[in-house]
Amino acid sequence: xxxxxxxxxxxxxxxxxxxxxxxxxxxxxxxxxxxxxxxxxxxxxxxxxxxxxxxxxxxxxxxxxxxxxxxxxxxxxxxxxxxxxxxxxxxxxxxxxxxxxxxxxxxxxxxxxxxxxxxxxxxxxxxxxxxxxxxxxxxxxxxxxxxxxxxxxxxxxxxxxxxxxxxxxxxxxxxxxxxxxxxxxxxxxxxxxxxxxxxxxxxxxxxxxxxxxxxxxxxxxxxxxxxxxxxxxxxxxxxxxxxxxxxxxxxxxxxxxxxxxxxxxxx
Amino acid sequence: xxxxxxxxxxxxxxxxxxxxxxxxxxxxxxxxxxxxxxxxxxxxxxxxxxxxxxxxxxxxxxxxxxxxxxxxxxxxxxxxxxxxxxxxxxxxxxxxxxxxxxxxxxxxxxxxxxxxxxxxxxxxxxxxxxxxxxxxxxxxxxxxxxxxxxxxxxxxxxxxxxxxxxxxxxxxxxxxxxxxxxxxxxxxxxxxxxxxxxxxxxxxxxxxxxxxxxxxxxxxxxxxxxxxxxxxxxxxxxxxxxx
Amino acid sequence: xxxxxxxxxxxxxxxxxxxxxxxxxxxxxxxxxxxxxxxxxxxxxxxxxxxxxxxxxxxxxxxxxxxxxxxxxxxxxxxxxxxxxxxxxxxxxxxxxxxxxxxxxxxxxxxxxxxxxxxxxxxxxxxxxxxxxxxxxxxxxxxxxxxxxxxxxxxxxxxxxxxxxxxxxxxxxxxxxxxxxxxxxxxxxxxxxxxxxxxxxxxxxxxxxxxxxxxxxxxxxxxxxxxxxxxxxxxxxxxxxxxxxxxxxxxxxxxxxxxxxxxxxxxxxxxxxxxxxxxxxxxxxxxxxxxxxxxxxxxxxxxxxxxxxxxxxxxxxxxxxxxxxxxxxxxx
Ligand SMILES: Nc1ncnc2c1ncn2[C@@H]1O[C@H](COP(=O)(O)OP(=O)(O)OP(=O)(O)O)[C@@H](O)[C@H]1O
Ligand SMILES: [Mg+2]
Numbered sequence: 128x129x130x131x132x133x134x135x136x137x138x139x140x141x142x143x144x145x146x147x148x149x150x151x152x153x154x155x156x157x158x159x160x161x162x163x164x165x166x167x168x169x170x171x172x173x174x175x176x177x178x179x180x181x182x183x184x185x186x187x188x189x190x191x192x193x194x195x196x197x198x199x200x201x202x203x204x205x206x207x208x209x210x211x212x213x214x215x216x217x218x219x220x221x222x223x224x225x226x227x228x229x230x231x232x233x234x235x236x237x238x239x240x241x242x243x244x245x246x247x248x249x250x251x252x253x254x255x256x257x258x259x260x261x262x263x264x265x266x267x268x269x270x271x272x273x274x275x276x277x278x279x280x281x282x283x284x285x286x287x288x289x290x291x292x293x294x295x296x297x298x299x300x301x302x303x304x305x306x307x308x309x310x311x312x313x314x315x316x317x318x319x320x321x322x323x324x325x326x327x328x329x330x331x332x333x334x335x336x337x338x339x340x341x342x343x344x345x346x347x348x349x350x351x352x353x354x355x356x357x358x359x360x361x362x363x364x365x366x367x368x369x370x371x372x373x374x375x376x377x378x379x380x381x382x383x384x385x386x387x388x389x390x391x392x393x394x
Numbered sequence: 395x396x397x398x399x400x401x402x403x404x405x406x407x408x409x410x411x412x413x414x415x416x417x418x419x420x421x422x423x424x425x426x427x428x429x430x431x432x433x434x435x436x437x438x439x440x441x442x443x444x445x446x447x448x449x450x451x452x453x454x455x456x457x458x459x460x461x462x463x464x465x466x467x468x469x470x471x472x473x474x475x476x477x478x479x480x481x482x483x484x485x486x487x488x489x490x491x492x493x494x495x496x497x498x499x500x501x502x503x504x505x506x507x508x509x510x511x512x513x514x515x516x517x518x519x520x521x522x523x524x525x526x527x528x529x530x531x532x533x534x535x536x537x538x539x540x541x542x543x544x545x546x547x548x549x550x551x552x553x554x555x556x557x558x559x560x561x562x563x564x565x566x567x568x569x570x571x572x573x574x575x576x577x578x579x580x581x582x583x584x585x586x587x588x589x590x591x592x593x594x595x596x597x598x599x600x601x602x603x604x605x606x607x608x609x610x611x612x613x614x615x616x617x618x619x620x621x622x623x624x625x626x627x628x629x630x631x632x633x634x635x636x637x
Numbered sequence: 638x639x640x641x642x643x644x645x646x647x648x649x650x651x652x653x654x655x656x657x658x659x660x661x662x663x664x665x666x667x668x669x670x671x672x673x674x675x676x677x678x679x680x681x682x683x684x685x686x687x688x689x690x691x692x693x694x695x696x697x698x699x700x701x702x703x704x705x706x707x708x709x710x711x712x713x714x715x716x717x718x719x720x721x722x723x724x725x726x727x728x729x730x731x732x733x734x735x736x737x738x739x740x741x742x743x744x745x746x747x748x749x750x751x752x753x754x755x756x757x758x759x760x761x762x763x764x765x766x767x768x769x770x771x772x773x774x775x776x777x778x779x780x781x782x783x784x785x786x787x788x789x790x791x792x793x794x795x796x797x798x799x800x801x802x803x804x805x806x807x808x809x810x811x812x813x814x815x816x817x818x819x820x821x822x823x824x825x826x827x828x829x830x831x832x833x834x835x836x837x838x839x840x841x842x843x844x845x846x847x848x849x850x851x852x853x854x855x856x857x858x859x860x861x862x863x864x865x866x867x868x869x870x871x872x873x874x875x876x877x878x879x880x881x882x883x884x885x886x887x888x889x890x891x892x893x894x895x896x897x898x899x900x901x902x903x904x905x906x907x908x909x910x911x912x913x914x915x916x917x918x919x920x921x922x923x924x925x926x927x928x929x930x931x932x933x934x935x936x937x938x939x940x941x942x943x944x945x946x947x948x949x950x951x952x953x954x955x956x957x958x959x960x961x962x963x964x965x966x967x968x969x
Binding site: 135155156159160163164197201204207208210211214241245246247248250251252253256260265268278280281283285286288290294295296298299300323324328329330331332333334335336337338339341344345348352358359361 | 755756
């Protein structure tokens with residue numbers, strides 16, 4: 128993942144963009160929970176969940192290919208799940224002799240089912256999270272977090288973090304570039320690069336000085352807040368009321384999800 | 395709230411001394427005042443103590459010795475709320491001033507803390523952004539803005555609070571010629587009392603009738619701009635140049 | 638903006654951000670409940686300690702941890718030293734503030750980068766924001782009086798290592814990975830990654846101690862660990878042990894035992910790994926998975942003891958070096 132994709136929000140004027148952020152956040156969470164609750168091998172249910180996602184995505188007017196491509200980010204984690212192919216009890220599908228030993232790998236049918244179930248769950252969940260951040264600005268997500276009861280202080284901290292990670296991130300990039308610009312080789316035959324400990328000390332020092340500067344900055348930010356009347360309690364703009372379309376959407380989405388889950392269990 | 399009385403200067407500083415916690419003495423006995431309605435420039439070389447002095451007008455720093463009064467009020471805890479509503483302080487670095495995730499939230503921060511109603515807050519935010527020429531910036535995120543745009547938002551954050559005294563730390567630094575020009579016009583049009591620190595000598599010559607030169611934490615000159623600008627020795631001695 | 642022009646990986650480097658789909662719903666929800674309780678407590682504690690400065694302070698420092706995670710340096714053989722930050726945050730600001738900072742970092746990574754799942758966020762915060770923070774804090778507190786750099790190194794290393802073990806257990810408990818393999822793999826990889834964490838933590842502590850002796854002294858050497866922090870540490874330990882206990886008590890939904898009997902993949906895969914680390918085999922314990930776990934726990938304790946010894950030994954040396962400017966004496 129790279130920093131250039133940091134702001135994934137894609138502006139458009141779609142019904143999904145216009146939804147109340149609280150409704151979007153909760154809907155996305157329920158969708159991901161539904162994925163987690165779907166039993167192994169309930170393929171029709173996964174197809175239904177995928178279609179649901181697709182329908183919302185098309186409605187949201189965001190690039191499908193972009194989401195699908197970015198949806199692969201959890202793929203490397205697949206390695207962790209590979210083991211279930213061999214460790215779940217079931218009828219053997221494939222026996223692979225391991226070279227240079229008398230052991231064999233046995234892939235079982237249930238193992239394969241579990242493996243693909245995990246992959247599907249993970250993929251659909253990531254796609255839904257991506258859709259959420261593509262259609263909701265981060266400040267709106269913060270508003271939604273406040274709306275669903277996350278402590279104000281924590282939302283405040285996350286908001287400040289979001290604001291200053293760009294500032295400090297730039298600082299890090301500058302430091303790293305300054306370091307790289309001086310990572311030269313000495314005369315031929317001379318060992319370059321220093322020891323691991325030395326290199327680590329340099330980076331540790333950079334981290335430490337970044338910390339000291341961040342402390343200073345937090346002081347200045349605090350001053351800026353105080354000079355505009357801050358006394359310890361962040362005052363937020365009023366929460367807007369939920370409108371009928373938002374409520375209808377939330378209800379409809381929940382009904383569809385519950386139906387899919389019940390159906391998955393009856394299959 | 396104390397009434398503004400005719401003779402009391404709006405900003406009154408007497409023999410102010412301040413040392414940072416690390417021991418660095420930034421102010422060594424500053425005495426100055428700014429009268430009601432005056433627009434005064436504060437100039438001096440890097441490290442002269444301009445920003446340090448400005449932080450005193452909002453009670454953010456408290457001098458180790460000496461006196462600071464704003465509108466006849468001492469900077470004691472009970473007065474700070476009133477003083478902070480009167481004095482709009484714009485920091486030198488807009489990244490310190492703009493701490494919210496959207497421009498709207500940032501400009502609304504002051505008015506919200508002053509307890510205004512939701513409509514009033516919206517109205518003030520809109521007004522302030524219009525004044526600095528970026529009326530359509532409300533939903534944008536501060537980190538997406540250019541330095542000059544951030545400077546303007548920083549101005550808006552205090553304008554939205556309707557202050558009668560503006561204390562601005564290098565407001566034109568980083569602005570393009572057009573941005574600088576519109577800021578100058580804005581400053582000219584506001585009838586608030588102003589103390590503006592700057593390295594922009596043409597700006598001083600154009601906008602301010604009076605200037606104060608600070609160096610080494612002390613006031614080394616204070617008087618009509620024309621007079622001080624006509625004294626090249628003085629300017630040069632303190633690392634300045636006439637425009 | 639530099640950020641948008643340069644394609645530099647700014648995501649967390651640790652392979653510990655569990656995505657959604659890899660934790661079963663009961664595990665994910667249970668971890669959410671536990672984590673939420675800790676976060677609520679931490680909000681209360683930190684608000685008391687840092688009062689009205691708390692929001693800007695924690696927010697900017699969370700941004701700091703996030704930015705610092707981008708630093709890397711080559712260690713050996715293509716791996717690079719990376720940084721998670723939980724131990725450092727806890728050493729510099731205490732465990733409660735550290736927990737809040739790491740919570741913000743992990744939440745933001747999940748919400749913006751999809752790095753780590755939303756349903757899995759409770760577990761991710763527990764592993765990377767609670768376990769790392771308390772381990773980092775207590776290890777440092779226990780050893781700093783001997784030699785603070787060694788203490789910081791071990792705190793950083795151990796925090797990452799134990800977090801990796803914890804993550805493996807959660808995956809296994811969810812039935813999405815086989816414990817033996819995942820544990821061996823995660824433990825091995827993070828034993829190396831942890832070196833980077835430890836070195837950076839130590840380097841950062843050295844700089845902060847030199848640059849801000851008063852703040853450092855107040856925050857670290859002078860800090861009295863109060864009862865709440867101890868109790869929280871005990872609860873975390875109990876939870877960690879509990880997760881393992883639940884795992885072994887559960888009627889093995891995925892037939893892990895069968896694997897051991899059948900000498901299928903596990904036997905083969907573990908072979909070479911076990912040869913690499915022969916001490917993973919504990920004599921007298923037949924269940925291979927259980928043996929692996931016990932070995933990891935014993936190994937961890939052993940490493941802790943060795944580290945403690947080294948730190949103690951170094952203490953004598955650092956006394957003699959006390960005149961170097963970086964060393965701010967904090968005599969016990
Ligand atoms: N937080 C701080 N801690 C210690 N010393 C400081 C701090 N801030 C400023 N100083 C020192 O105080 C002196 C005055 O600084 P100040 O920022 O007020 O100068 P200035 O006139 O605003 O300069 P510039 O034109 O560069 O903005 C400088 O020597 C500076 O190094
Ligand atoms: Mg200045």
